[in-house]
Amino acid sequence: MATSGFSETASSKSRLSREFSPSVRLYIARLAYGGIPLFEHLELILAAGETTCLLGPSGVGKSTILRLLAGLQPLADGDRIEVGDDGILTGRVAYLEQRGLLLPWLTVLENVLLGARLRGEVRDTDRARELLRRVGLLEQAECMPSTLSGGMQQRVALARTLMEDRPVILMDEPFSALDAVTRYQLQALTAGLFRSRTVLLVTHDPAEAVRLGHRILILKGRPARLTPLQCPADTPPRDPTLPAELECGKSLMRELGMVQSGC
Numbered sequence: 001m002a003t004s005g006f007s008e009t010a011s012s013k014s015r016l017s018r019e020f021s022p023s024v025r026l027y028i029a030r031l032a033y034g035g036i037p038l039f040e041h042l043e044l045i046l047a048a049g050e051t052t053c054l055l056g057p058s059g060v061g062k063s064t065i066l067r068l069l070a071g072l073q074p075l076a077d078g079d080r081i082e083v084g085d086d087g088i089l090t091g092r093v094a095y096l097e098q099r100g101l102l103l104p105w106l107t108v109l110e111n112v113l114l115g116a117r118l119r120g121e122v123r124d125t126d127r128a129r130e131l132l133r134r135v136g137l138l139e140q141a142e143c144m145p146s147t148l149s150g151g152m153q154q155r156v157a158l159a160r161t162l163m164e165d166r167p168v169i170l171m172d173e174p175f176s177a178l179d180a181v182t183r184y185q186l187q188a189l190t191a192g193l194f195r196s197r198t199v200l201l202v203t204h205d206p207a208e209a210v211r212l213g214h215r216i217l218i219l220k221g222r223p224a225r226l227t228p229l230q231c232p233a234d235t236p237p238r239d240p241t242l243p244a245e246l247e248c249g250k251s252l253m254r255e256l257g258m259v260q261s262g263c
Contacts, residue, residue: 021167021198022084022092023048026069029078031061038064040223046168048084051191051199051236053213055206055256056220062202065219066170069200070095094166098173102145102153102160108132109141112160131159135189151182158186162193169199176204187212191237206252210245212236218255229255 024046028039038061046052056062067073069081070093083089102111110117112128132138135155145153154174161169174190175183191212203209209216214236216229229252232244239245 021049021196024069024084024089024168024198025082026065027080027082028068029076031064031076031079037223042224042226044217044226046198046200047215048198049196050214051194051201051212052215052217053201053203053209054217054219055203055209055252056218056224057256058204060219060221060224062219063172066095066172066200066202069093069168070170089168092166093168093170094161094164096157096161096169096171096174098176102156104145107142107144108137108148108156111145111156112163114160115164128159128163131162132156134162134193135159149182151178151186154178154182154186155189158190158193167197169194169197171199171201173203174201175208183208188237206249206256206258207240209252210249211238211240216248216252218252220256227255 026042026044026046028042030037030041031039044054044065054062054065064073068075068079069089071090072095075081081089083092103114106114109125109128109132112132113123113125116123129138129141132141135158137152137155137159140148140152145156148156154177157174171190175186178186187208201209201212210232213231216231218227218229219225220227229248232238232242232248234242234244240249
């Protein structure tokens with residue numbers, strides 16, 4: 001996949017500064033299901049303009065954290081979300097999930113413009129086409145989603161997320177259903193297009209976390225606790241074959257119980 005058209009312009013980089021993409025702090029006093037505590041005094045901090053990768057076993061509460069940040073699940077008494085600049089998160093979040101959720105009766109271009117259509121806003125068709133060009137799908141603008149491969153559909157979902165132009169990006173295993181080559185390409189594309197935004201990426205893939213994360217957090221236990229893992233010093237997207245990246249991946253796999261400590 002060609003990448004020459006995927007980098008942010010200078011003006012975009014200036015606009016998407018750390019001040020524009022704020023730090024976010026989520027504090028959960030207590031959350032329980034069926035009397036069993038999921039979280040107690042849990043604090044998650046997303047650094048401004050950086051990608052935080054969150055890993056942990058299924059059922060530990062990763063998707064719950066995303067829903068709370070996205071406003072899809074209400075905060076309980078004692079819970080709070082603090083935003084670094086003006087304290088406001090509503091309307092500043094874009095959510096990219098694993099399935100993409102394209103509407104099958106709309107064209108690729110119409111799917112990218114869906115947010116404006118739902119809000120009754122004027123649709124910026126020129127910008128939508130430019131985003132499709134940047135993800136390599138301009139020629140498919142008038143196609144229906146059913147005619148696209150899974151990787152192409154996920155690129156449409158990525159373009160739609162970019163069309164929302166939000167400073168905070170939440171991603172729930174957006175690449176897990178893709179083949180290895182497409183996943184690798186979209187990881188690099190996403191890292192470039194979301195540079196300088198405040199990103200939370202939930203993933204089950206240690207290599208993906210090592211490649212994309214400025215920070216890596218492991219969520220495990222009952223009630224769940226967050227454990228940080230030291231990332232390699234170089235800037236994402238990283239080369240996963242380098243020694244420091246390989247060692248970080250091994251440490252992450254040990255923390256997740258994927259390999260024994262002595263391996």
